[in-house]
Amino acid sequence: MTLRARWGLLAVPLAFLGVFFVWPVVAIVGRGLRPDGAWDLSPIGDVVTDPVIRQVAWFTLWQAVLSTVLTLVVGLPGAALFARYSFAGKRVIWAALVVPFVLPTVVVGIAFLGVIGPSGSLGVDLSGTVWAILLAHLFFNYAVVVRTVGGFWASLDAGPVEAAEVLGASPRRAFREVTWPLLRPAVAAAASIVFLFTFTSFGVVLILGGVRNRTLEVEIFDQTARFLRLDVAAGLAVVQLVFVVVALAWFARTQQRRAVPLRPAAAATNASPVRGWRARSFVAANLLVMTLLLVVPLATLVTRSLRAPDGGWSAQYYRALSTNPRGSTAFVPPVDAIANSLAFAAVATVLAVVLGGLAAWGIAGRGGGGGWQWIDAGLMVPLGTSAVTVGFGFLLALARPPLDLRDSLWLVPIAHAVVAMPFVIRLLVPALRAIEPGLREAAAVMGASPARVWREVDLPLVGRALAAAAGFAFAVSLGEFGATVFLAQVDRPTLPVAIYRFLSRPGPDQFGQAMALSTVLMLLTVMVVLIIDRVRPPGTVEF
């Protein structure tokens, strides 16, 4: 691929992010740091020297590191499970894993309170402690590690591992010497995503962190929405961005060190049936972790949505979803929110997959010198930027000429695409890099044009990654809350926004309906991901 072609692929996504990410962020930072047309950087200094904020920053950092490590430790065996074994229900579980990841953070916070809160089913009150935050982060990000690493692992060629074993390496040793080094880029990719998420964590920390455990994101939200201190918020946003950029630079360095072309293998050849007590107990342990970690909080959510105030079982909250009891014009029947969410998510997915796909092919292309890992890392920045900053920045930057989108329905899907694009890129780049260049050359020599090569070689080989990327993009859009709460028009709420509206009103009816709507959102996500998992480009390697 020529340098010109790579830049050509990147031009549109970069322009998109320039207008819909950089500009809004610059606008809000400018509003804070240049209130009267003159730059005033003192808020950054104030923020950096403030002992309270230093403590917040320190907490934000170490809880993110700890959350990432914990998620890797628990998630990597899960990735191994999907890469190495075939078992009944594998496909459904694989799809269902995404559910926690896309649930609105507020809902998960409350679901966790139901398990580890003051009157929780566990019987131990962990709320207000860092353990509650770590567990909730594990709940959210488990799928990132399992799916990113597991998908890559399943496509590794089994040959080198077998060669190591024949040469005398025990299975454990062969893993350490061969599998692990080959997996490392996928692990680094997953770890960087988890780190960015937990570093900018908002809803979970707000609900489970109590008063002492606060992240920078919570602080930014409070300063923006509660104290209207845009200068402090801008200072905090800058500090947060610096951390994110440093983390991404580290990630870029780890990616730079690898350039090993790998042979793709049909995943079915690697996965074997579960035989022997070791394999059985490994599978059982993993399924137990998934059940405790993922099913228990969600089951709590569902039972609460079906529990009437008198303690009996009832579907009353579900029946109420299609009604507008107050007859108010501002209050739309919650079922409308479902339609809104699906429409927005469909548009956002198309945008994110097309733009993220273009960027990924540009980044993964060979030729044209080095330094591409920096662009790769730069495209991840939206993932680590506070959703609050993005949402509020949209309102400041895109609500006046030359680009007035205030009343446009595009605003929400565009914001969602900005947040979802990094996922698409993150999932596609390793898969694209894993394609042996010889395959493309073989197709070209047989007379395939570059477009045809793309369609016949690249597309089928990264089909699994592409389907996963589309699923993630859709799911991210369905569950996005931090930015949408600023952007959604009053009469067009998305599901999370509607849930938030219920939660912000007192009363058991409101709470029950919020739980019911959350259950609907959860089921919707499972269905969508299952469908996307099945609809794949023709010729895709089967999972």
Place this chain on the structure above:
Amino acid sequence: MGAAVVVDELVVRFPGHDRPVVDGVTFRAGAGEVVAVLGPSGCGKTTVLRVIAGLQAPTSGTVRIGGDDLTATPAHLRGVGLMFQDHALFPHRDVGQNVEFGLRMQQLPTAARRARVAEVLELVGLAGWERRAVATLSGGEQQRVALARALAPSPRVLLLDEPFGSVDRALRDQLVPELGGLFRALGTTVVQVTHDQSEALALADRVLVMTAGRIVQAAPPAELWARPHSPLVARFLGFSNVTAEAMVRADAVGLTVVASGDTPGATGAERGVVEAVVFRGDRADVHVGYADGSGSIDAEVSTRAGLVAVGDVVEVTVDPRGRWTFPVP
């Protein structure tokens, strides 16, 4: 020193296949013996090799190495060497580290490892290539690294899967006798799998012909060549003039060009017309149709005295030593 490999009544079934891939294979490779399993692709020969190496569990049957039943022993404890058909080099390690891997598993000290790596790399003609990245190697070079990696730990049994598939002919002609000598000197037991007759015949003490999951004949190369068991084996070995009962070696067929007006000579030889000639360098394959319409015969003739041409009328003679009747019809 090599160890004997005994494979007994091996059956391998894969889920979803109605017929076993390996269907009752039994053979013995004595200590230091070089055995070639020769068969068309898909006949199950690679699976046999994977079972011996411990990478594939058999549905039934046993594998014994050096007298011990290793059927249930995991691959890393079998102490065999395997050279993979697609090389399976470690993509994240350089040539030296690839070759060194088995020595590290044996916990050899660093200096000894380094010396051994240099030694085997020299043996395969890649002296000094330790620091090369495997991704930069050609197919033939990768194959030589794979061979060096399998040889380095001096395994008592060496399993080779299509070992010379991607090396060029000149190198193969050089490597095959060298390796033959090496195996004999080391006394390593070798089980080699190939679909290439010339490769099997050049290296092996004994050749096992395998088709559709079964071994159909086992014999030293010369005997196999002289007395194939069945038309199936004969055809697979590349013989032409094979019928259900017998075969006539093409190099036993003599052709004498005669003028078309000549009357049949007193020799009583049959007459035919040359229908096709394929030039092979020092020889030519000639297809002759009998003049009386009773069929055709292939001949392999020397090109020393010039070529016959299509349309030439020839007298066909057959050396009776080149005629062989199959014991198994």
